[in-house]
Amino acid sequence: MVTMEKLRNEHIDVFKRIQLWESSQIHFLQETRDQYPVFVKELSQFFKTGLAYHFKVEEEALFPVLKNKVEPSIIQNLLFDHERIIKEFRRFELVEDLDLSIQILKSLINYLKIHAQKEEDFFSSVNLSDEEVKQVDAKAKLVELRSGA
Numbered sequence: 448m449v450t451m452e453k454l455r456n457e458h459i460d461v462f463k464r465i466q467l468w469e470s471s472q473i474h475f476l477q478e479t480r481d482q483y484p485v486f487v488k489e490l491s492q493f494f495k496t497g498l499a500y501h502f503k504v505e506e507e508a509l510f511p512v513l514k515n516k517v518e519p520s521i522i523q524n525l526l527f528d529h530e531r532i533i534k535e536f537r538r539f540e541l542v543e544d545l546d547l548s549i550q551i552l553k554s555l556i557n558y559l560k561i562h563a564q565k566e567e568d569f570f571s572s573v574n575l576s577d578e579e580v581k582q583v584d585a586k587a588k589l590v591e592l593r594s595g596a
């Protein structure tokens with residue numbers, strides 16, 4: 448179950464990042480504002496590459512297989528989360544006012560945390576057959592090739 452494991456490891460990575468952002472960086476940034484652009488740049492990089500790719504693998508490789516096994520509303524809800532997170536990220540990128548930016552950042556982190564936890568709970572409850580695992584991995588490979596990752 449290579450793809451599923453990869454995705455779940457990435458969730459753990461997201462939880463770690465969030466913990467770091469929450470415990471130190473945001474608080475710290477409110478005091479030392481000149482560091483903020485550097486932080487925004489790093490975070491944007493993570494969203495545009497790591498997270499966007501993670502979403503793509505879920506949407507194109509995993510969800511189509513899971514859709515046949517679970518309530519369609521579960522997948523719809525996860526897709527809606529992806530849309531909302533991407534939309535919030537775009538808002539975050541465009542905003543210039545620092546206080547507003549930090550405010551959006553907090554809500555973005557919150558959405559991301561809730562979403563990753565939701566998927567963790569869901570993924571751990573799903574059992575894929577060997578055939579389904581192969582299907583997911585093959586589709587993930589296509590995403591990888593297309594993205595040049």
Ligand SMILES: [Fe+2]
Pocket residue numbers: 502505525529562566
């Ligand atoms: Fe997701």
Ligand SMILES: [Fe+2]
Pocket residue numbers: 454458501505563566
């Ligand atoms: Fe995910």
